[in-house]
Amino acid sequence: SQTIHQWPATLVQPVGSPLSLECTVEGTSNPNLYWYRQAAGRGLQLLFYSVGIGQISSEVPQNLSASRPQDRQFILSSKKLLLSDSGFYLCAWRGYAETQYFGPGTRLLVL
Amino acid sequence: AQSVTQLDSHVSVSEGTPVLLRCNYSSSYSPSLFWYVQHPNKGLQLLLKYTSAATLVKGINGFEAEFKKSETSFHLTKPSAHMSDAAEYFCVVSDGSTGFQKLVFGTGTRLLVSP
Numbered sequence: 001s002q003t004i005h006q007w008p009a010t011l012v013q014p015v016g017s018p019l020s021l022e023c024t025v026e027g028t029s030n031p032n033l034y035w036y037r038q039a040a041g042r043g044l045q046l047l048f049y050s051v052g053i054g055q056i057s058s059e060v061p062q063n064l065s066a067s068r069p070q071d072r073q074f075i076l077s078s079k080k081l082l083l084s085d086s087g088f089y090l091c092a093w094r095g096y097a098e099t100q101y102f103g104p105g106t107r108l109l110v111l
Numbered sequence: 112a113q114s115v116t117q118l119d120s121h122v123s124v125s126e127g128t129p130v131l132l133r134c135n136y137s138s139s140y141s142p143s144l145f146w147y148v149q150h151p152n153k154g155l156q157l158l159l160k161y162t163s164a165a166t167l168v169k170g171i172n173g174f175e176a177e178f179k180k181s182e183t184s185f186h187l188t189k190p191s192a193h194m195s196d197a198a199e200y201f202c203v204v205s206d207g208s209t210g211f212q213k214l215v216f217g218t219g220t221r222l223l224v225s226p
Contacts, residue, residue: 032212043201043218044155051212090154097162098143098205100214102154 002027006091006103013110019064019078021106023091026072032094033074035066037087038105044090050074086110113138115202117217125225130174130189132200132220137183140207144185145214146176149199158200161185172196197224 003026013019025031035047046059048066056066063082067075074091086109092100118133136142143162147155159170166178176187185202202217 034213044216046213049213088152092155094212097160098211098214099145099157099160101157102147104154105152107152 002093002095002101004091004093004101004103006089006106008106009104010107011109013081013108015083015110016080019076019081019085019108021076021089021091021108023074023076023103024072025093028072028093028095030071033068034092034094034100035074035076036090036092038090039087047076081110083110112208113140113142113204113206113215115204115215115217117200117202117220119220120218121221121223123223123225124192126194127191130187130192130196130222132187132202132222134185134187134202134217135183136185136202136204138204138207142207143205143211144176144178145203145205146170146174146185146187147201147203149201149219151198155201158187192222192224194224194226197222 005024032051034049036044038044049057050068053068065077089106091103094100114137116135145160146158148158149155158174159168161168161178169175174189176185199219199221201219203214205211206213206215
């Protein structure tokens with residue numbers, strides 16, 4: 001069966017510091033992968049998606065970037081965090097019939 | 112463009128009473144529709160999905176939804192609410208304009224269940 005992991009689960013970072021969030025998927029190959037952000041009390045915003053290694057589509061111009069160095073690894077990064085980067089970050093992979101399956105999420109608080 | 116509208120931001124029910132969470136969609140394609148649930152500080156869990164098979168879809172935890180093309184609706188129901196059903200629920204449509212690579216999310220409905 002397929003599983004999706006995200007780490008860390010929680011992160012508190014100062015403004016201006018770098019960021020690296022990691023997502024890995026097991027049990028499937030060449031999946032579409034997605035990064036979403038959920039601000040407090042709000043819905044999901046798609047940040048990036050990837051259809052293969054090295055292929056990244058950016059949905060919203062922002063302070064973040066994504067990379068896919070391996071087939072089942074998706075990384076979300078920033079060189080300098082802003083207060084507005086705080087939120088709940090969710091990674092997902094796309095399975096059969098357009099269904100997306102989500103990881104447990106990373107809570108990021110920028111102070 | 113595809114879109115979903117969740118008609119209620121909050122729904123309050125008593126334990127043991129029926130649940131109805133309303134969702135209307137707009138799609139230029141034959142849509143795939145989903146309901147996801149999110150408990151506090153957790154990821155989203157798939158409840159059920161409609162992909163052009165039976166219009167009445169049964170999901171996990173006793174939830175079901177009916178696809179009504181004439182009404183462009185995909186309401187989520189459960190006969191009897193349980194305390195553990197308290198969560199945020201998202202209605203979602205696949206985005207045909209992107210070759211179904213992406214999903215379009217509703218703004219969510221928070222379900223409150225009182226004893």
